[in-house]
Amino acid sequence: MARRSTRRRPSSSAPLTLPGELPDGEVPISTGTAEVVRDPDFPQRVTLHVNGVPSSSLDLADPGFLDFEYMQQMAAFVALLPPGPLRVLHLGAAGSAFARHVEHERPGSRQLGVDLDARLLELVREWFALPRSPLLRLRAEDAGVALASAHDASYDVVVRDVFADDRTPAHLVGTGFAAQAHRVLRPGGMLLLNCADRPPLTTARREVASLAAAFGPGAAAQGRLAAVAEPAILKGRRYGNLVLAAVRAIPEDTARDDSQDGPATPDLHDPRLARALRSLAVPATLLAGEDAAAFAGTAAPLDTPATG
Secondary structure, X not given: OOOEOOOOOOOOOOOOOOHHHOOOOOEEEOOEEEEEEEOOOOOOEEEEEEOOEEEXXXXXXXXXXXXXXXXXXXXXXXOOOOOXXXXXXXXXXXXXXXXXXXXXXXXXXXXXXXXXXXXXXXXXXXHOOOOOXXXXXEEEOOHHHHHHHOOOOOEEEEEEOOOEOOEOOHHHOHHHHHHHHHHHEEEEEEEEEEEEEOOOOHHHHHHHHHHHHHOOOOOOOOOXXXXXXXXXXXXXXXXXXXXXXXXOOOOOOOOOOOOOOOOOOOOOOOHHHHHHHHOOXXXXXXXXXXXXXXXXXXXXXXXXXXXX
């Protein structure tokens, strides 16, 4: 479900974990098996396979490294947020590659990674150079339960990256899930979804419609809604990953325009975001604002109950 970008060299040559400390072959976990596969060209790079599926790719010498294309796209979105540490909720932790990247780019961020597999979380702590608690807490729990139990306006970013086989579990899609995510985001906060779909992208279109319904009727017009993928995926030529994004609006009485002090709602129509996505090793196309609404078209929202 996750493609890799063109290989690039690490920014650091000092490994934080030696390859010899990693296991050989499959290791039993609560939900099946996990395996760490070393990269023959870059020994410090490893891919975590869960039940035979590549789930995380890390460079043990470079915590900022992101190999999967959809994670690079997510990182471009996060770069739009104001400077400084973030509070991030990761629904679907696996090897916590994206959490490592966030801490590398924004030191001092407080993050919670949630995964259903308790044993897997124990092992990735042991195998990989993950930020220690409280910078990164790992919790074995259903993602929907974790989201429902989060406090209102408690996170700057919520990332959904959960799959059962090649699909996102039903209770983590649709209007109910999106409404819960909207609730736990701070004003100006961002929801990022990893959506795997195949032509004619019916699921992705309905997910965008669900985000529009949950994040308010002005979400598209105000540049708070977006979809990103490689051109071939958006044109319906093949199966692949799309990143969907929605931003919680900052109330008008606290928002600002360019001539005033105060917080500003991130604009997903920002040309800097489009340029960043086009400049990736595998260029991606941004559909933001009304273009995202046009992508959804007449697709009906996925009406689902609240998670939890």
